[in-house]
Amino acid sequence: MKLNDEMYDEIFTEKENKREVITLNKNSAWSIIYDWFSCIFPALICVVLLLTFAFRLIKVDGTSMESTLIDKDRVVVTNIFYTPKDGDIVVISHGEEYAEPLIKRVIATEGQTLKIDFENGEIYVDGVLLNEDYIQGQTIEGDAVIPEVIPEGKVFVLGDNRTVSLDSRYQKVGLIDASSIIGKAQIDLIPHTYDEYGQPRLDFGKVRYLYD
Numbered sequence: 001m002k003l004n005d006e007m008y009d010e011i012f013t014e015k016e017n018k019r020e021v022i023t024l025n026k027n028s029a030w031s032i033i034y035d036w037f038s039c040i041f042p043a044l045i046c047v048v049l050l051l052t053f054a055f056r057l058i059k060v061d062g063t064s065m066e067s068t069l070i071d072k073d074r075v076v077v078t079n080i081f082y083t084p085k086d087g088d089i090v091v092i093s094h095g096e097e098y099a100e101p102l103i104k105r106v107i108a109t110e111g112q113t114l115k116i117d118f119e120n121g122e123i124y125v126d127g128v129l130l131n132e133d134y135i136q137g138q139t140i141e142g143d144a145v146i147p148e149v150i151p152e153g154k155v156f157v158l159g160d161n162r163t164v165s166l167d168s169r170y171q172k173v174g175l176i177d178a179s180s181i182i183g184k185a186q187i188d189l190i191p192h193t194y195d196e197y198g199q200p201r202l203d204f205g206k207v208r209y210l211y212d
Contacts, residue, residue: 026052056183058103060090064166065089065103068210072200074190075103075210084109084155085099085124089185089210092157092176103185104133104157104167108150108176114207116146122160137162142169153178183208 003004068089069075077091084090084106092102108114108125110130115124118141124132139162146169150156154175167173188208192200 029134030036056091056099057189058185060103061100063164064161065105068134068160069103069188069195070192070200071187072192076187076189077183077185082181082184084178084181084184090157091182093180093184094181097200098166098172099180102173104159104165106155107158108156108169110150110152110154112150113148114146114150114156115148134164135160137164144169144171147175148193151175155181
């Protein structure tokens with residue numbers, strides 16, 4: 001059937017309007033996706049940068065820091081403008097002799113004098129006896145030679161569980177390069193405790209700050 005000009009124009013206009021509506025809907029969908037992406041992508045970049053350069057979540061592996069930190073605890077570590085100082089709990093990047101990062105306590109830093117009385121389990125830094133109410137076990141002697149003065153760029157570290165900790169008392173670890181310290185442990189974010197079978201289990205509601 002042949003359409004007259006008036007009918008043809010009406011049908012054509014209706015079809016064009018439908019095409020326009022479809023086009024607008026597609027543009028609107030892409031616009032929403034773009035808006036979401038433009039908001040989320042910068043946020044993801046910020047999170048990645050913060051986790052890489054500012055905050056890290058490190059898992060405690062082993063018992064060398066008991067009873068301050070328990071095996072499988074997760075601690076928040078920061079490293080922005082950080083300089084190691086006495087008493088800090090730090091995470092140390094792995095070296096040639098140990099495959100995994102270490103978590104230890106800073107005892108003395110460069111330029112400080114250090115004396116350990118293994119017989120009595122006492123440590124003196126710059127002539128002052130440390131009050132180590134956080135330790136577990138006796139501070140026994142290792143196989144490393146401990147200098148009287150900590151050399152430049154070095155840090156002397158110990159674990160809080162002195163009878164089992166592999167730390168600066170032993171040649172396998174020795175003095176730590178300050179540049180090898182990833183950062184300072186600030187918060188025990190996911191703490192654990194031992195159950196009746198001696199296995200670590202989550203200790204809910206016991207998040208702890210690890211600094212004074």
